[in-house]
Amino acid sequence: VSPGAAPAARPAMPLPESPFRSPALAALDAAARALLAPGFWALNQLLDLRPTTAERRRRRQSPCGWCRGCAAWALAGPVLAVLLLLSLPVTALGLLLWLPLQAARSPFVYQHTAAAAPAKPWDLRQRRTFTFLSANLCLLPSGLAKFSNLGQTPQRAADIARRLVPAAPDPDKLPPPLSESFPPDADILCLQEVFDAAAATCLRRRLGRVFPHIISEVGTGGLCRGRLRLLGSGLFLASRFPVLAAAFHSFPNGAREDAMADKGLLLVQVLLGSARHRRVVGYIGCTHLQAPAGDGAVREAQLTLALRWLQQFQQEQEQSGDVVAFDVLCGDLNFDNCSRADQLNQRHQLFKVYQDPCRRAPGQDEPWAIGGTAPPPSPARGTVGLQVVARTLSSPSGRRQFLAGPILTSGQPDATFPGPWRGRRLDYVVFRPPPMTPLSPQDVAAVSFITRLAMCSDHLPVALSLHVVPGAP
Numbered sequence: 001v002s003p004g005a006a007p008a009a010r011p012a013m014p015l016p017e018s019p020f021r022s023p024a025l026a027a028l029d030a031a032a033r034a035l036l037a038p039g040f041w042a043l044n045q046l047l048d049l050r051p052t053t054a055e056r057r058r059r060r061q062s063p064c065g066w067c068r069g070c071a072a073w074a075l076a077g078p079v080l081a082v083l084l085l086l087s088l089p090v091t092a093l094g095l096l097l098w099l100p101l102q103a104a105r106s107p108f109v110y111q112h113t114a115a116a117a118p119a120k121p122w123d124l125r126q127r128r129t130f131t132f133l134s135a136n137l138c139l140l141p142s143g144l145a146k147f148s149n150l151g152q153t154p155q156r157a158a159d160i161a162r163r164l165v166p167a168a169p170d171p172d173k174l175p176p177p178l179s180e181s182f183p184p185d186a187d188i189l190c191l192q193e194v195f196d197a198a199a200a201t202c203l204r205r206r207l208g209r210v211f212p213h214i215i216s217e218v219g220t221g222g223l224c225r226g227r228l229r230l231l232g233s234g235l236f237l238a239s240r241f242p243v244l245a246a247a248f249h250s251f252p253n254g255a256r257e258d259a260m261a262d263k264g265l266l267l268v269q270v271l272l273g274s275a276r277h278r279r280v281v282g283y284i285g286c287t288h289l290q291a292p293a294g295d296g297a298v299r300e301a302q303l304t305l306a307l308r309w310l311q312q313f314q315q316e317q318e319q320s321g322d323v324v325a326f327d328v329l330c331g332d333l334n335f336d337n338c339s340r341a342d343q344l345n346q347r348h349q350l351f352k353v354y355q356d357p358c359r360r361a362p363g364q365d366e367p368w369a370i371g372g373t374a375p376p377p378s379p380a381r382g383t384v385g386l387q388v389v390a391r392t393l394s395s396p397s398g399r400r401q402f403l404a405g406p407i408l409t410s411g412q413p414d415a416t417f418p419g420p421w422r423g424r425r426l427d428y429v430v431f432r433p434p435p436m437t438p439l440s441p442q443d444v445a446a447v448s449f450i451t452r453l454a455m456c457s458d459h460l461p462v463a464l465s466l467h468v469v470p471g472a473p
Contacts, residue, residue, distance in 0.1 A: 015110035015246060019217060022104075029101050035094025039087035040141075046080040047143025052151050102222030107248040108266065109217040111204055116212035119187065119240040122273045124280065127469045129445055131183045132284070134330035134429050135164075135453065135461035136192040139199040139234075148458050149374070156456045157199035161206035163452050164189065175448040175463065177368045178394055182452055183463050188270075190286035190330035190429075191236040195261070203236060211238035213270075218248055219262030225252060231261040235286050241270040244281065245317045249309045251290075251302050258290050265306045267313040278321040285310050287331035293411035296344040299335055303348045325468050326442065327432040329354055332459065336424040337365050339406040339414060354430040357444045357464065370449055371423020372460025373404045393451065399423055429464035443467040 020026040122128050137160055138145055142153040150156065166184040175183050189211065194200050200216050208214055219233030233248070250264040266286040273280040287306055290298040310329065329350075335342040337359055346362040358369035370393060392398035403423030406414040433442060445465040453461060 015215075015243060016106035016108065017110055017112075019105050019109055020101075021106070025101060025104055028097065029105075032094045032098035032101060035090050036098060037094075039084060039091030039094075042080050042084040042087055044141045044143040046077065046084060047146060048151060049077060049080075050143075050146045052146060052149050055151070099222050102220045105220045107218065107220060108215050108246060110243065110246070111208060111214040111216065113208040113212050113214075116209055118212055118242075119272075122280075124273060124275050125470060127467055128325075129185065129465050129467050130188075130282070130326055131186045131463060131465040132188045132190065132328050132330055132429050133182065133186045133450075133461055133463045134190045134192075134286075134332075134427050136288070136332045136427060136457060136459035137199075137453070138193050138457050138459070140193060140195045144195075150456075150458060153196050153199055154202075157196065157202045158206075160453060160456050161203050163456070164203075165206060165210055175446055175450075175465075177448055178370065179448040179450050179463075180452060182450055182461070183446075183448065183465065185465075186463065187240050188284055188328070188330075189236075189238040190284065191238075192286070192288040192332045193234045194236040195231050195234045200236065203238075207238045211240055213239040213241065213243045215243065215246055215266065215268065218266050219250065219264060221262065224250070224262070227254070227259045229260060229262045233262045233264050233266070234288060235264075235266045237266060237268055237284065237286050239268070239270055239284075241272055241282070243268055244271050245269040245313075247309075247313055249305070251305065253298055253301055254290060255295060255298055256292060258292070258295075263288050263290070263302075265309050267309065269313070269317045272325050275323055278323055279319060280323045280325055281317075282325050283310070283314055283327045285329040285331070287329070287333075289332070289334045291334045293341060293407055294409050296335065296342060296409075299333070299345050300348060303333075303345065303350050307350050307353060324434050326466055327354075327434065328429060328464070328466075329431075330429045332426055333428050334426055336371060336406070336426055337363060338371075338417070338422065339408075339424065340417075341407050341409040341414070351430075354432045356428060356430045357447050358425065358428075365422065365425065369422065369425060369447075370399060370460075371403050371405075371425040372449055372462065373424050373426055374402065374458040393449075396421060427459055427462045429462055431464070431466060443469060 018026065020029060138148050138150050139153055139157055142151050145151055145153050164182065166182055166186050189207070194203060194216065204214055204216055215237045217232060218235040221229045221231065247267045248264055250262050254263055264287070268284045270282045270284065271279065272282055285306065289302050335345040337346050343363065358365050360366055392402065400421045405421055405423065406417040407424070408414050431442065445467045448463045450461045450463060
């Protein structure tokens with residue numbers, strides 16, 4: 001292997017920088033959204049009247065807090081309901097205009113920030129560490145976020161964007177398995193549940209200062225297979241490396257409430273450098289699977305599709321002589337490796353192709369691996385999301401109090417689970433060991449579960465650092 005500067009990134013096909021290629025279609029879409037806005041605002045404000053656990057606690061601690069809360073319901077609730085009813089004709093008109101436009105919409109939007117610092121040149125004679133971060137941010141409109149015991153989406157989005165921006169890296173320091181901070185050398189961010197448009201804009205603006213290449217607004221709405229999709233996929237990807245190609249595939253089998261979103265798999269190929277005039281590339285997949293606990297068969301089919309799409313994308317984008325440095329899949333898979341209810345998904349073929357460094361076998365994780373989702377809200381708990389710090393989760397009692405535990409197929413807690421209690425691990429970063437190339441083998445440098453987004457999300461982000469070691473030429 002010889003060193004080489006990264007050649008100019010020339011995507012095989014232009015990446016769309018706006019949702020619509022035609023200015024006329026973009027204007028129609030803006031008009032449709034303007035018609036939908038009053039009804040959306042009224043519905044969101046109505047749902048936002050539901051208090052979170054933290055809001056209930058603040059009311060209990062404040063004089064006359066409960067009285068003011070009840071007054072808000074009594075006064076604002078009927079007014080918002082009337083406004084929602086009055087807006088229905090305009091909403092229906094906006095929906096009729098919006099639906100057919102979705103067929104012409106790009107499946108994602110690409111942002112390149114030239115002012116952001118590019119990744120450091122890679123001397124291919126030296127080992128290089130690549131770090132990947134996956135995080136479910138629960139950035140739904142505030143009213144919908146209340147169902148996850150979170151709210152105030154605009155404020156949370158600004159706070160999350162600020163916290164995600166990495167600090168100056170320390171090359172000699174690797175994060176511990178349970179960390180209070182994000183890895184400062186993160187190369188790729190794979191985010192889920194970035195549904196709110198204003199939140200996505202906030203993330204693009206802040207993260208674009210550090211990550212020159214961002215893919216957002218992934219997935220489309222509209223009618224698909226007889227179902228009405230009102231939300232995109234919620235997927236969001238930020239990269240320090242140039243994007244050569246990208247694609248998005250929708251899952252065709254979304255069910256119940258998940259069918260309202262265009263969940264699927266985002267696929268990206270990035271350019272890392274060159275070795276003897278051969279491209280050095282990396283592949284990243286970002287996904288979010290079906291959520292309800294009893295839908296293991298739906299997730300099983302989605303995993304099979306994801307595995308097929310990952311392989312097809314690489315075959316389509318591969319050029320003669322390419323050297324693959326990494327092949328990583330990130331996302332919220334919505335099943336764990338401890339619940340007996342998830343045994344079908346735990347044994348999927350995907351885990352024979354991709355390695356999960358947190359996993360020893362189906363149903364058995366490494367002792368240092370922990371889950372990262374909050375249990376259903378409880379007034380006694382008095383928390384919003386994961387308002388805990390690393391030292392709390394390091395103890396069994398802290399994990400049992402603040403993390404969701406193993407479940408039954410019904411979604412109810414599994415009271416007979418033998419333990420130990422580490423929480424449900426729904427967020428994954430897995431990798432496929434490459435064939436022997438001038439840049440193999442790979443070595444897992446670190447895996448960390450991060451508490452930095454406590455109070456901002458109901459998931460713990462997870463990060464994976466991979467050493468890519470030059471092999472024999």
